[in-house]
Amino acid sequence: MLSNLRSMWIVLKHSFAKRVTVQYPEEKPKLAPRWRGRIVLTQDPDGLERCVACNLCAVACPVACIALQATEDESGRRYPEFFRINFSRCIFCGYCEEACPTYAIQLTPDFEMSEYKRQNLVYEKEDLMVNGQGKYPGYNFYRVAGLAIANKGKGEAENEAPPVDVRSLLP
Amino acid sequence: MDFDVLRQLVVIAGVLVWLVMTASLNIWIERRLLALWQDRYGPNRVGLFGLGHVVADVIKISFKEDWIPPFADKAVFVLAPAIIMTTAMMSFAVVPFAPGISVIDLDVGILFFLALSSIGVYSVALAGWSSNNKYALLGGLRASAQMLAYEVFMGLSLMGVVGLAGSFSLHDIVAAQDGMWFIVPQFLGFVVFFIAGVAETHRIPFDLPEAESELVAGFHSEYSGMKFGMFFVGEYIGITLISALTVTLFFGGWHGPFLPPVVWFVLKTFFFISVFVLLRASLPRLRYDQLMAFGWKIMLPLSLVNLLVTGALILLRN
Numbered sequence: 001m002l003s004n005l006r007s008m009w010i011v012l013k014h015s016f017a018k019r020v021t022v023q024y025p026e027e028k029p030k031l032a033p034r035w036r037g038r039i040v041l042t043q044d045p046d047g048l049e050r051c052v053a054c055n056l057c058a059v060a061c062p063v064a065c066i067a068l069q070a071t072e073d074e075s076g077r078r079y080p081e082f083f084r085i086n087f088s089r090c091i092f093c094g095y096c097e098e099a100c101p102t103y104a105i106q107l108t109p110d111f112e113m114s115e116y117k118r119q120n121l122v123y124e125k126e127d128l129m130v131n132g133q134g135k136y137p138g139y140n141f142y143r144v145a146g147l148a149i150a151n152k153g154k155g156e157a158e159n160e161a162p163p164v165d166v167r168s169l170l171p
Numbered sequence: 172m173d174f175d176v177l178r179q180l181v182v183i184a185g186v187l188v189w190l191v192m193t194a195s196l197n198i199w200i201e202r203r204l205l206a207l208w209q210d211r212y213g214p215n216r217v218g219l220f221g222l223g224h225v226v227a228d229v230i231k232i233s234f235k236e237d238w239i240p241p242f243a244d245k246a247v248f249v250l251a252p253a254i255i256m257t258t259a260m261m262s263f264a265v266v267p268f269a270p271g272i273s274v275i276d277l278d279v280g281i282l283f284f285l286a287l288s289s290i291g292v293y294s295v296a297l298a299g300w301s302s303n304n305k306y307a308l309l310g311g312l313r314a315s316a317q318m319l320a321y322e323v324f325m326g327l328s329l330m331g332v333v334g335l336a337g338s339f340s341l342h343d344i345v346a347a348q349d350g351m352w353f354i355v356p357q358f359l360g361f362v363v364f365f366i367a368g369v370a371e372t373h374r375i376p377f378d379l380p381e382a383e384s385e386l387v388a389g390f391h392s393e394y395s396g397m398k399f400g401m402f403f404v405g406e407y408i409g410i411t412l413i414s415a416l417t418v419t420l421f422f423g424g425w426h427g428p429f430l431p432p433v434v435w436f437v438l439k440t441f442f443f444i445s446v447f448v449l450l451r452a453s454l455p456r457l458r459y460d461q462l463m464a465f466g467w468k469i470m471l472p473l474s475l476v477n478l479l480v481t482g483a484l485i486l487l488r489n
Binding site: 021 | 207208209210211212449450452453454
C-alpha cells in the first residue's frame with residue numbers, strides 16, 4: 001500500500017521533468033554524421049564520377065533495390081550507363097557503402113524523402129549524383145589504380161613504378 | 172409553462188451537455204496527463220492544446236463500421252452498451268452541482284446511485300455473454316464478480332457518511348459538510364470508497380475485465396464503431412461519476428471560498444479525474460486472486476470497522 005503511494009508520488013514528480021519528445025517538423029532531430037539515410041553517388045576530386053560500375057553494391061544489396069549497367073568511355077574508363085535505386089524498397093542497411101571499392105556510393109544523414117507516388121521514389125543517376133566527395137575527400141580511384149585512362153597513362157598513378165617492357169629483358 | 176418547469180429543463184439539459192462534454196474531454200485530459208507523467212507531450216497538434224483531437228476522435232469513431240458478429244446474440248449484444256451509458260448518466264440525476272442545481276433531489280440519493288451501479292453490472296456481463304467469444308465471456312465473468320464484490324463495501328463505506336449527515340439525500344450530505352468536510356471524520360470511508368470506485372469503473376489497477384495482455388479487450392472484444400464508443404464513454408462517465416460523488420460525499424461538494432459553488436464542484440471533480448489518471452500512470456494491474464483477496468479480506472473488514480466506530484461515536488455524542 002505504502003509502496004503504491006510512493007510510486008504514485010514518483011510519477012507525480014514527473015510533472016516537472018523535461019519532456020523527451022522532439023517536436024519533429026518544427027524541431028529537427030540531431031543526426032549523427034554516420035546516419036544511414038538517403039544514398040548518394042559522389043565524385044572524385046577531379047569532378048568525375050567515382051563509380052566504376054563494378055556491381056558490388058547491387059550484389060551486396062539484400063533487397064536488390066540497386067540496378068545499374070556498366071559501360072566504358074573511349075579511353076577505357078568504366079562508369080554506369082544508368083544507376084537506379086528504388087528507395088521504396090531500400091532498407092538503408094548501408095551494405096552497398098561497405099561493398100563499394102571506390103567510395104562512390106555513400107549514405108547521408110537525410111531521411112526526409114517522402115513522396116505521394118511510389119514511382120517517385122525510384123531515383124535515377126542524375127537524382128543520386130552529388131556535386132562533391134562526401135565522407136572521403138581526396139580519394140581518387142583512378143589516381144591509384146594501374147589502369148590507363150584519359151590524361152593518365154601506364155605508370156603515372158601514385159606509387160606506381162614505370163611500366164617495364166618485358167620483351168626488352170629477353171636475352 | 173411555469174418558471175420552475177422551465178428551470179428544471181434547463182438544468183437537465185445543462186447536466187446532460189456537461190456530462191457528454193466532460194466524458195469526451197476526459198479522453199483528452201487522460202492522454203495529456205499520461206503524456207505529462209511519461210515525459211511526453213501527448214496530442215497537441217489539432218486545435219488549441221490538441222483539444223481538436225476530441226472532435227477528430229468522435230468524428231472518426233462515428234464513421235467506423237458498426238459490425239455485429241454473426242455468432243453473437245444480436246438483441247442482447249445491442250442492448251449491453253446502452254445499459255452502461257444509461258445507468259452511468261442516470262446516476263448523475265442525483266448529483267448536486269450547486270445549491271438547487273441538480274436534476275432531482277431524491278431522499279434516497281445514495282441508494283439510487285448504488286442501485287444504478289448494480290444494474291451497470293448487467294451491461295458488462297451481458298456484453299461478455301452475448302459476444303459468444305471466450306475472451307469476452309471471461310472478461311464478463313471477471314467484471315461481474317469484481318463489481319459485485321466491490322459494490323458490497325462501496326455501499327458500506329458510505330454508511331458512515333450517511334450516519335454523520337443523518338440523510339441519504341446528497342443535497343443534505345453536502346449541506347452537512349458546511350463546517351467540516353467529511354474527509355476528516357471519514358478518512359477510512361473515503362479510502363475504501365475511492366478504491367471501490369476505481370474497481371467499479373474497472374480502471375487500472377483494477378482493469379482485469381478488459382486486461383488487454385490476457386483477454387484481448389475483455390468483455391468488449393467483439394464491439395466496434397459507436398457501440399465500442401458507448402462502452403468507452405460509459406467508462407469515462409463512470410470516472411466522472413465516481414469523482415463527482417467523492418467530491419460530494421467527502422470533499423464538501425460545492426463548498427469553497429470566493430468562487431461560485433458550481434466552479435468549486437467542477438474543479439474538485441476534475442482533480443479527482445486527474446487522480447484516476449495518476450493511478451493509471453503509476454500502478455500495475457493486480458492479479459485476479461489478489462484483487463478478490465484485497466476486496467474481501469482487507470477492504471470489507473476495514474469498511475465494517477469504519478461503520479462500527481462511526482456508529483459508536485455518533486451514539487456516544489447523542
